[in-house]
Amino acid sequence: MNTLSAFRSMAQNNAWSNHRLHRACAELTFAELTAERTSFFPSIEETLTHILHVDWYYLDALERGGRGLAVFAGAEPFTGFAALRQAQREADRRLIAYCDQLSDDAALDGDVQILRKDHVQVDRVGSVLMHLFVHQIHHRGQAHAMLAGTRVKPPQLDEFFMAEELPLREAELRELGLPVR
Numbered sequence: 241m242n243t244l245s246a247f248r249s250m251a252q253n254n255a256w257s258n259h260r261l262h263r264a265c266a267e268l269t270f271a272e273l274t275a276e277r278t279s280f281f282p283s284i285e286e287t288l289t290h291i292l293h294v295d296w297y298y299l300d301a302l303e304r305g306g307r308g309l310a311v312f313a314g315a316e317p318f319t320g321f322a323a324l325r326q327a328q329r330e331a332d333r334r335l336i337a338y339c340d341q342l343s344d345d346a347a348l349d350g351d352v353q354i355l356r357k358d359h360v361q362v363d364r365v366g367s368v369l370m371h372l373f374v375h376q377i378h379h380r381g382q383a384h385a386m387l388a389g390t391r392v393k394p395p396q397l398d399e400f401f402m403a404e405e406l407p408l409r410e411a412e413l414r415e416l417g418l419p420v421r
Contacts, residue, residue: 255332308355
């Protein structure tokens with residue numbers, strides 16, 4: 241597996257993990273989603289919303305959208321969990337498409353301009369992608385732990401890459417339109 245293949249797999253794993261976690265969270269009532277819990281953000285809903293907003297921010301930089309921090313300006317709370325779930329699915333598809341369009345490993349060394357409050361940060365594509373994946377995993381883990389304190393059983397999120405475990409995820413991969421391997 242080359243580096244670019246690894247990034248593409250991580251983007252697909254990201255979509256699958258979000259799918260599983262959001263499917264479990266969809267079983268919660270609005271009160272359960274927004275209930276105060278112990279974590280970095282005070283609720284499951286706020287944690288999942290933060291993940292999405294940061295995805296939008298870095299995707300904008302990777303795609304050279306030029307919006308920068310303005311992506312947060314109109315980011316109102318979602319009116320329902322279904323809208324948040326759909327928006328995350330769309331962001332996940334954008335991330336997969338971005339990784340799929342990278343031509344070769346050298347593309348990971350290209351520059352990304354990240355518009356910050358008082359400056360433009362320049363970083364490598366590969367570094368920004370790694371940051372985004374780690375950010376996702378970090379906060380998804382927090383939401384997963386908060387979910388454990390509810391009546392809904394947290395989903396298994398660590399069986400994506402192992403071939404023997406393919407039957408445990410195959411239907412979901414097909415549902416998401418991801419490669420089954």
